[in-house]
Amino acid sequence: MTNSLMSALPLVAIVGRPNVGKSTLFNRLIRRRKAIVQRESGTTRDRNYETIQVDNQSIRIVDTGGFQFAKSNTMEFMVDQEVEKAIAEADEILFVVDGASGITHTDERFADILRKINRPVRVVVNKLDDKRGPLQLGEFYHLGFDTVLGISAAHGHGIDELLTDMCKSLPEQHELIEEDPYLFNLSIIGEPNVGKSTYLNALLEKDRVIVSEIPGTTRDLVEESFEYEGKKIRLVDTAGLRSEKKMKSATEFFSFTRTKEALKKADVIVLLFDATLGLKRDSKNILKKILEERKALILVGNKWDLSSQREMARYKNDLVEANGFLKHFPIFFTSGLKAKNILQPIEESFKIFEYYNQLFSTKELNDFLEMLKKKKPPQGGKLKYLVQTHRRPLRFNLFVKGKQRVPRDYWGFLENQFMSHFKVRGVGLKMNLVEEKTKEK
């Protein structure tokens, strides 16, 4: 959906102090486990948007982190700021409170703020797991809002009633707005703290996600549409990836699983690394995974403002030395912080997406094989035909007579030749060897 279309949809913000069950409610409303839910407070940080359909209407919902009147210069303060942004743009507020613990001082202070904004606010009393009904709701009217609704987000009680009531104060739409197609999905992936979120913010030219020098800042996936020269793609910011052994918390683990999902779903991956450090072991492991999945890939060394020209040339050489196939992948150096060179990888992503999507004709492929046979045929076995079976990613069946006799290193050679011959870059290839069974004439 384009940003203008998106902003035309009514937006409902889920807000409240930490740990009252906002993300559980969000997941319940959107009917999937998108947001990470954890028992400890302070899990959600960035704003998390999703569009849902209620009675032929499209509504956007935004989940937020817990509001807690935090001191400045803390992560909690940055979360508070994100909540304020969500409130500022929302058409309606769901003010979530905890029915099991009752009203707290933070709830009261937060209510004071919400009363001043001129938009409908509904008090949503969560954690009423045993359905004891309206009796328990009485005290929550003291917060000063007309509508108080009881729910159990965990058990799904009261959700339909909440949805029906919520729609009453939203502007009426006359048609169902379908999501606008985007060309492809570009995920920004890398180790913690390399500047993935800074890069996303720089592209969007706004502070969409929280950036901090603490590794592990981003947790939930953040998706945003982005238009470049009239073409629309979806950008995904992800939680920093590092080896499972180094993980310290369940939250980190759940963030990790979401990043892995993003990797699987992505068409194009921007693998961001810190240009002052080069590709460390964790980045190399991520790279391996991306190549295994045959995703379209662009390497981006960020924090270029702190690095030198010489170092950059060295990285490229080191990479290609370690894995010759990487010479077919583009590498750029950017500074998210200074917004330098940030559009180069995007421009390139459109080109490599074309390769990722390319259909090769049987004739083209067999001409390529003929060329190969003349130039350097394998020492054992015989190449017969090459047929494309898939794109996104590119897969081929290579029919060979006597496939066991073809030396192993020939496949690497063949892939390299393929990339050069067809002038393809930034994508992996999967050559599936098939024994050609027909008798030779």
Ligand SMILES: Nc1nc2c(ncn2[C@@H]2O[C@H](COP(=O)(O)OP(=O)(O)OP(=O)(O)O)[C@@H](O)[C@H]2O)c(=O)[nH]1
């Ligand atoms: N000098 C410099 N600093 C940068 C650049 N990009 C990001 N930083 C800083 O690096 C730190 C981490 O930035 P983030 O954008 O939060 O990094 P991230 O990769 O999203 O981190 P996680 O979400 O924790 O994985 C912050 O202190 C940023 O200001 C850059 O291009 N140059």
Ligand SMILES: [Mg+2]
């Ligand atoms: Mg981040």
